[in-house]
Amino acid sequence: MAPAEEPDPESATTPPDLSALPAPRPYRLQRALDWAVLIAASPVLVPIGLLIGACVGLTSRGPVLFRQERVGLNGDPFEVYKFRSMVDGDNPLVPDPTRITRVGAMLRRWSLDELPQLLNVAKGEMSAVGPRPTVASQVDRYTQAQARRLTVRPGLTGLAQVSGRNSLAWADRIDLDLAYIDSRSLRRDVDILVRTVSTVLTGEGADGHDADDPMLADG
Numbered sequence: 200m201a202p203a204e205e206p207d208p209e210s211a212t213t214p215p216d217l218s219a220l221p222a223p224r225p226y227r228l229q230r231a232l233d234w235a236v237l238i239a240a241s242p243v244l245v246p247i248g249l250l251i252g253a254c255v256g257l258t259s260r261g262p263v264l265f266r267q268e269r270v271g272l273n274g275d276p277f278e279v280y281k282f283r284s285m286v287d288g289d290n291p292l293v294p295d296p297t298r299i300t301r302v303g304a305m306l307r308r309w310s311l312d313e314l315p316q317l318l319n320v321a322k323g324e325m326s327a328v329g330p331r332p333t334v335a336s337q338v339d340r341y342t343q344a345q346a347r348r349l350t351v352r353p354g355l356t357g358l359a360q361v362s363g364r365n366s367l368a369w370a371d372r373i374d375l376d377l378a379y380i381d382s383r384s385l386r387r388d389v390d391i392l393v394r395t396v397s398t399v400l401t402g403e404g405a406d407g408h409d410a411d412d413p414m415l416a417d418g
Contacts, residue, residue, distance in 0.1 A: 214339045215346035217274035223350040228385045229328075233320050236327040236392070240317070248314050251282055251306065259300045261287025264315055269332035272352045277324045279332050280315035282306055310399050316355055328388040329354025330376035341373075348376045351383070361394040 252263045265283040268276050284303025285294060299307070306312040319325040325332065332353035338346070358379040359372040367375070379387070 215341045215343045217338075217346060217349065219343070220273060220346060220350050223347075223380055224383060226383050226385075229326055229352075229383070229388070230323075232385060232388055233327050237317060237321055244314060244317065247311075248317075251311060251314065254302050255282050255284075255300075255306075258302050259283075259286060268335075269353070270335055270338050270349065271324055271332060272349065274338065274346075274349050276335075277319070277332075279325075280318050282312045282315060284312045308402055313355065320355065324352070326352040326354045328357055328379075328383075328391050330357050330379070331360065337369075345373050345377070347380060348373060351380055356391060356395040356398075358391060361391055361398050364398070 256263045261283055263283060265281045265285075266278045267281070269279045271277045282303075284300060284306050285298040286300060294307075303312065316325060320327060329352050330348050333348070338349070341348070357376060359367060359375040362375055363371075379391075
């Protein structure tokens with residue numbers, strides 16, 4: 200597959216036409232896999248989530264859950280859930296290290312701050328596997344080809360997350376997401392889920408943002 204065209208930062212970018220997005224490759228078993236993951240993971244992750252929630256609530260002021268608007272399937276906005284990992288207030292998209300709590304730092308290291316997104320999966324706003332949910336400032340800078348990333352539900356994990364995560368250039372992450380969309384299947388999703396375990400345990404690519412990521416300009 201040819202790499203997605205990278206937008207020229209020197210020129211004004213016209214937002215993509217989300218009404219003209221093509222239909223993705225059919226994949227009828229994805230929602231079944233989502234519920235299989237939810238059912239299998241709940242006995243372990245629900246008690247862990249309750250413990251994390253208590254730690255967040257007892258160690259810093261503010262709500263336990265942090266909500267933020269993201270862009271989902273077909274460009275529709277939705278609220279993504281996370282455990283709050285920063286001091287309460289107007290937190291930027293790109294976290295200020297001085298605002299991250301001690302508990303939050305540990306949650307981010309192991310990606311445990313994203314556990315509440317299982318609720319997004321249950322609501323049908325996300326899937327177990329797919330491109331990570333994006334923000335409007337990123338979508339506005341997509342080319343029409345890159346906007347194809349929005350033709351599937353965003354995921355808890357994805358091909359880009361097990362291939363380097365934030366250590367990758369922004370355009371390279373999109374290329375990997377498009378490659379996933381073109382080849383998604385039950386077998387590939389299971390492979391990505393298995394690889395996610397080792398990625399989380401090693402913390403590979405968990406920190407930082409590529410210099411071209413629009414979140415750095417708008418966060």
